[in-house]
Amino acid sequence: MPAMNLLNYCIIVRCGPDQQSQALSALEFTKALLAQGHNVERVFFYQQGVLTASRLRTPAQGELNITKLWQKLQVENKLELDVCIAAALHNGIVDKTESERYELGAHNLASGFQLAGLGQLAGATIACDRVVTFGASQ
């Protein structure tokens, strides 16, 4: 690794698994960032991006499992994968706490992901040198 300018990044993922190409690019870009030694402050899943974080997804055989790929990257790099709580509730992605709060009787947030407020995104715009968005339009 040559001496270089190492920066602090926030990645915003706004596309769901259905936008397959864009969704995969977000993951691969994050991987490449880490490989080059940059810091990834957090990955923030917003809008349709929150659908990535469902542990009830079962992609067909031969299809990419983008949820599992993010989970693997999270474990290997202690990544913070934040799922916007407002978008998650709107789209039916809940953890144990929210499931109990709204008495839903089940929860489906995949391990490795955590629900977070938009404040985490606002914090990232202050803390990070770069904010790079994937899936801005569909």
Add this chain to the structure above:
Amino acid sequence: MPAMNLLNYCIIVRCGPDQQSQALSALEFTKALLAQGHNVERVFFYQQGVLTASRLRTPAQGELNITKLWQKLQVENKLELDVCIAAALHNGIVDKTESERYELGAHNLASGFQLAGLGQLAGATIACDRVVTFGASQ
């Protein structure tokens, strides 16, 4: 009700709750069909449309709950609300049976909806006078 040509319809819903205007139009069109005495053979939820069928959705206050509106219409009219099983699995919508098959430990298909194969859609193209799609593009 004037004497008129009563037809057999299939409605395809391909937009998710996020396409709020199109999603509501699908519901309102179905309501209007029933009010005019037409038969609705089935409503087939495909692609992002399957997200309508999550019982874990909690839209923010003041937001439309399209899932509840479909459930109400289903109860009142004994509608058949079919959710494409392949799209549902891909998007993390599962009933008890699929949850057990894939050992997911939770299920989230809202009551009133049922998982169905694409064969149900093929059957509808044979049985129905009209197939009307909502949410074809986004």
Add this chain to the structure above:
Amino acid sequence: MSTLIVMRSTPYGNTNAKDALDIALILATFEQSPSLLYQGAGLQQLLLDSQHTTPFKHIGNILNAFPIYDIEQIYIDKASINEQNINLDRLNDLPVEYKLLDTNQVTELMHNHQHIMVF
């Protein structure tokens, strides 16, 4: 008078191409012999190199299955070829037979089907 499926999406941007093909195959299984019309960006589905691997479901390979399923009514919207800057030669290698339609013929095709689904 069966179903016409209009293919208007690029192959990998979203799931439209695959989802439309799934419907075409199930209709064929029900002996409903669907017609397929490639239009606009949908023509890009026809330009994939079937040797080239992708991380996604390979649309190009699915095209090869058309004859097996007796899907034989394949149409290409002629106006879209220019619009998409496509070299006509590249459509010669297709594993399926197709007819080129001008605008009037596309309109006629649409009127001659009971159901139309656009993807």
Add this chain to the structure above:
Amino acid sequence: MSTLIVMRSTPYGNTNAKDALDIALILATFEQSPSLLYQGAGLQQLLLDSQHTTPFKHIGNILNAFPIYDIEQIYIDKASINEQNINLDRLNDLPVEYKLLDTNQVTELMHNHQHIMVF
């Protein structure tokens, strides 16, 4: 040097308008005073009659909250007014003050912000 939010979506087609406003409000809460640029179809967000009810979250009413949150850097892309066939008079009644920017000024605005989010 804070964040520029570019509004390019119609108000009710998807959740972009609302989701962008949510980010603008939270940034304001964090005293990051975001700038907002309305461009293309995003200008349609400014033409809503705040008296007219809708089944959806009313974007027009949220605009009224900008002064309360000290969101004061509001810009409109001048070229988009013609592109969207908008009568300039209709932008006079806005509950917020705004600046019209030509293309060079839009470019400058974008270069002057640390982060840019397009909705």
Add this chain to the structure above:
Amino acid sequence: MLHIIQTHLSQADLARLIDLAQEDDAIVLMDDGVYNQTQLTKPHCPIYVMQSHTEMRGLVDKQFTKPLDMEGLVQLTTNHTNSVSW
């Protein structure tokens, strides 16, 4: 044939769809599709616009369009033998 447009199309896509409509067809603009009427001129077939959807968006319908509600849309789908949702 009934052409249903629910989204704001590019000028090129809209022009192509209008080309495909015949004189005895009808076009329905609803949801974000109502924005397309600003780009429209002299239609060769009737163009219906979902009234509540234009009003909600602060738009005024072009004179050559016909106002529509959901009941009217049902009737259009009944009167036309098939429909296409673009």
Add this chain to the structure above:
Amino acid sequence: MLHIIQTHLSQADLARLIDLAQEDDAIVLMDDGVYNQTQLTKPHCPIYVMQSHTEMRGLVDKQFTKPLDMEGLVQLTTNHTNSVSW
């Protein structure tokens, strides 16, 4: 500034974005954004195209574009002080 384009845009939208790019900016075409290069002529700033994304789509890059991989994209985001994803 780095302009990232991940979707197939209409000619009008593409033209508008190109207008907004300055000479010291760079444009990245990736995912379905690689289709936009067929509509492009004489750029006034560098245009990078994600190589694997064009190949996967059976496209051939225009001569004036520069090939890119994910490592290269990381470096572009490092070298430019900000980025915009259209």
